[in-house]
Amino acid sequence: MSDANNQPLSKPSYAPTMTLVMAQQRAQLMSAIRQFFAMRQVLEVQTPLLSQAGNTDTFLQSVAAHVTYQDKPCTYYLHTSPEFAMKRLLASWQVPMYQICPVFRDNEIGARHNIEFTMLEWYQPNYSLDDMAAELGELLELLYGHPIIMSHYRYVDAFMDFVGIHPLTASLAALQAVAEDKGLIGFDFNSVESCDSEKDRRQSWLDLLFSHAVEPNLGHDLPTLVIEYPPATAALAKTAVDKEGNIVAKRFELYIKGIEIANAYDELADGQALRERFEQDNALRGRHNLPQMPIDMHLLAASNDLIPCSGIAVGIDRLFMVITGASSLEEVIPFPSGLA
Numbered sequence: 001m002s003d004a005n006n007q008p009l010s011k012p013s014y015a016p017t018m019t020l021v022m023a024q025q026r027a028q029l030m031s032a033i034r035q036f037f038a039m040r041q042v043l044e045v046q047t048p049l050l051s052q053a054g055n056t057d058t059f060l061q062s063v064a065a066h067v068t069y070q071d072k073p074c075t076y077y078l079h080t081s082p083e084f085a086m087k088r089l090l091a092s093w094q095v096p097m098y099q100i101c102p103v104f105r106d107n108e109i110g111a112r113h114n115i116e117f118t119m120l121e122w123y124q125p126n127y128s129l130d131d132m133a134a135e136l137g138e139l140l141e142l143l144y145g146h147p148i149i150m151s152h153y154r155y156v157d158a159f160m161d162f163v164g165i166h167p168l169t170a171s172l173a174a175l176q177a178v179a180e181d182k183g184l185i186g187f188d189f190n191s192v193e194s195c196d197s198e199k200d201r202r203q204s205w206l207d208l209l210f211s212h213a214v215e216p217n218l219g220h221d222l223p224t225l226v227i228e229y230p231p232a233t234a235a236l237a238k239t240a241v242d243k244e245g246n247i248v249a250k251r252f253e254l255y256i257k258g259i260e261i262a263n264a265y266d267e268l269a270d271g272q273a274l275r276e277r278f279e280q281d282n283a284l285r286g287r288h289n290l291p292q293m294p295i296d297m298h299l300l301a302a303s304n305d306l307i308p309c310s311g312i313a314v315g316i317d318r319l320f321m322v323i324t325g326a327s328s329l330e331e332v333i334p335f336p337s338g339l340a
Contacts, residue, residue: 016334016335017330017331017333017334017335017336017339018330018331018332018333018334019331022324022326022331022332023334025320025324026320026332029143029316029320029323030100030316032142032143033100033120033139033143033316034100036138036139036142037098037122040096041096042096042097042098042122042124043093043095043096043097043098044097044098044099044100045086045089045097045098045099046099046101047079047082047085047086047089047099047101048079048085049078049079049101049102049104050065050067050076050077050078050079051076051077051079051084051085051296052074052076052077052294052296053077053084053293053294053295053296053297053298053299054077054293054294055077055079055080055081055293056235056278056281056282056285056293056295057080057235057281058281058284058285058288058290059207060080060105061105061106061107061290062077062078062079062080062104062105062106062293063077063078063104063105063106063115064076064077064078065077065078077293077294078103078104079103079104080103080104080105081103081119081121081313082099082101082103082119082121083121083236083311083313084296084298084299086099086121086123086311087123087267087299087302087303087306087311088298088299088302090123090125090302090306090307090309091302091303091305091306091307092302092305094125094307095125096122096123096124096125097122097123098120098121098122098123099119099120099121099122100118100119100120100316101118101119101121102116102117102118102119103116103117103118103119104116105117109336109337109338111327111328111329111330112259112318112321112328112329113329114317114329114333114336114337115337116337116340117315117316117317117329117333118315118316118317118333119313119314119315119316120313120314120316121311121312121313121314122311122312123267123309123310123311124309124310124311125307125308125309126307126308126309127309127310128266128310129227129250129251129252129264129265129266129310131310132264132310132311132312133150133225133252133264136150136254136262136264136312136314137150140223143319143323144323148223149222149223150222150223150224150225150254151221151222151223151224151225152224152225152227153218153224153225153226153227154226154227154228154242155167155210155226155227155228155229155230155248156168156228156242156244156246158210158214158217158218158226159206159209159210159214162213162214162217163178163182163209163210163213163214164178165178167206167209167210167230168230168244168246168248169246172201172202172205175202175205175206175209176205178209179205179208179209182209182212182213184208184209184212184213199232200284200287203230203232203233206230207233215255215258215260216258217258218255218258219254219255219256219257219258219259220257220258223254223255223256223261224254224255224256225252225253225254225255226252226253226255227251227252228240228242228248228249228251229248229249229251229253230248230249231247231248231249233249233251234249234250234251234265235274235277235278235281236265236267236268236274236277237249237250237251237265237266237267237268238250238265238266238267238268249265250265250266251263251264251265251266252264254314256319256322257322259318259321259322260315260318261314261315261318261319261322262312262313262314262315262319263312263313264310264311264312264313265310265311265312266310267306267308267309267310267311268303269303269304269305269306269307269308270303270304271299271300271301271302271303271304272300274299274300274303275295275300278295279295281293282295317329317332317333320332
């Protein structure tokens with residue numbers, strides 16, 4: 001729409017940030033994903049957005065919802081991913097399954113973050129992480145429309161290349177010194193120092209250095225799978241021993257153009273181990289003055305019946321960003337949290 005001088009008028013306040021053309025492309029992408037899984041006989045499922053349990057992860061804050069259940073006020077939580085409920089289905093049905101759904105993470109706003117975003121999550125029984133990586137590559141080839149080559153990069157090697165020290169053997173003092181040298185002390189320094197144990201402080205410095213000094217460099221030439229993470233970064237993954245004798249998580253993350261797109265685990269099937277990890281998370285939350293989160297007891301019970309499997313979560317909005325060349329989430333979703 002233009003005025004009498006053929007000058008474009010400003011958008012009305014109710015207008016979406018996403019264009020119609022982009023919405024049509026997104027609809028095509030969603031259809032292609034569903035066709036991909038239908039061809040492989042992977043069951044599409046739908047699980048509740050609301051749960052009585054929350055995510056205990058210190059760095060993921062659940063959105064609380066105050067509801068009335070059987071005439072009693074209570075607090076539920078919008079899920080940060082459909083993982084817990086899908087694992088209950090997987091333990092019962094033992095078939096490949098996927099879900100595309102909105103997920104919620106409090107206080108996440110920015111060019112690559114939104115409180116509400118869309119996640120694709122799927123599980124494959126009896127898949128190794130290599131099998132899952134291969135299937136992810138096939139999905140990317142379909143969505144990009146051309147062959148895809150993915151590079152593999154060990155977490156240790158990426159850290160040494162871009163930070164300059166070994167992340168699994170460096171001292172706490174060395175990690176802090178490098179962070180100071182790179183000008184990162186201003187980034188959540190108080191949060192790091194509030195950790196009571198040396199182990200927690202080490203991991204906090206590793207997370208800070210990896211997110212600010214390593215991640216921006218990943219996946220610019222080829223989509224990159226970062227593998228063999230520290231165990232503390234993957235509470236629901238199995239562990240293994242790397243070629244240097246260090247214990248690492250059986251996990252990979254996909255990076256494209258410096259953006260984290262996907263996160264995959266060789267899933268841990270041990271209810272007691274999960275309980276211990278969740279309790280440790282809540283203890284750490286307490287030290288950070290964060291609320292204690294109710295533990296999903298249904299998940300703990302289901303984990304003992306979980307068959308060997310790998311699972312992966314893909315951020316649909318971010319994936320659509322990198323495929324289309326968009327510079328922010330506002331271009332690929334109609335109403336960001338500030339305009340919802």
